[in-house]
Amino acid sequence: MRDAGRIAGAIDVLDMVMNRHQPVKDALRDWGKAHRFAGSGDRAWISGLVLDALRRRGALRHVMGEDTPRALVLGALAYAWDMDANAICAVFEGDEHAPEPLTEAEIEALSKGLDTDAPLHVRADVPEWLGPSFERAYGDTAELEGQAMAGRAPVDLRVNRLKAEPEKAFGAVAPKIKNIEVSDLILDGLRIPETDPRAKAPGADSIPAFGKGWVEVQDIGSQLAALAAGDIKGGQVLDYCAGAGGKTLALSALMENTGQLYAWDYDGRRLRAIWPRLQRSGARNVQVRDGKEAETLGDLEGKLDCVFMDAPCSGAGTWRRRPDSKWRLKEEAFKRRQSEQDEVLSKAWRFVKPGGRLVYVTCSILPEENEDRVAHFLDAHPEFTPVPASDAMAQSGRLAEGAQARLKALEGRFGAIQLSPHRTNTDGFYVCVMERAM
């Protein structure tokens, strides 16, 4: 396909996302079925443009003066892909598959530059109702935090030391994936830098090292959050919100297959995906407990060295990867997540033994889901005391040289750490560690 047809395709796909409320992946799949002549390279190009339009939807609709799929796609071409109005006109010219020619108003909007005097929520590219939350959380850096969250994300790998040491895994991955880098924060982390949005992303899960279980796809922020469990080798650990097991696998590797790791989730269906992942990873210290909490976890009360809680949340920390969810989040759902967070905290603490630790994690950058929830919990549970999160991460023995000092500088209230694209070039994770009195 030529670029004019791809741009028309991006407008169609974005229309399906915005007006039929389809996730980007589903819209792209349906569009591909109806346009069989489009190859995988065309679909990757279209997907890259749609995702960039969604990532920057706030600033783009402001500059374009409308919030239509066409306006956002044209805006993304100009302001995210650096194509000026003349270049877009030239691509459209004489191509029967091109969208309608640019209007005078569009040419002007594509040429005038982004509005640096716009309100914060526009400059930070977040929904208007979340502007105050952003400002409260990040003050002077709110705009930078929002803009970094509107950028593209790299793909990160975690070396699974149950199967391969980092050097061996790197040696196996490097010939397959160009430009792979070693993380500067974490010893087991590898990074595939963000690629050209017009091109197909390297398929990390199709390389032999992935099939053999030597590496797992996991954002460095998520890996750091798991390290906050500390030195848990030989310990008794509960992954209370285990879901599909991303953190379970990281915790098992941290435990070097010693001790006992219990994986539980309130929604048993979510646990199903954990089984093949456990098998591929070689984890042998995991007991998946599937069933009602009272029946399946009752025997663990007051016994565990660490309860790890990757709480349900808005997912605001992953907006770079799922930008449609940024605009779908509604106040009511946001409030519901906060009640769920209070609920999981109010239940899970009882499994921690005296002297043991509770690790509260969200993939959110919003204080209502993070420090506000911890404050609420600590008010009701004075027997828990916060522990500096960077110290807990260092106790895992898996931080890269110099990383502890960098993370220490990020510690805020309760010694908790807020990771973010702007601060750590990771997804936005919040990590708070609390210790139960003896």
Ligand SMILES: C[S@@+](CC[C@H](N)C(=O)[O-])C[C@H]1O[C@@H](n2cnc3c(N)ncnc32)[C@H](O)[C@@H]1O
């Ligand atoms: C962020 S996800 C967990 C992701 C998982 N740890 C991973 O790394 O792949 C949050 C999980 O919390 C679970 N959850 C939601 N509400 C819950 C509740 N009230 N009690 C326990 N778990 C809950 C959800 O089922 C979901 O699987």
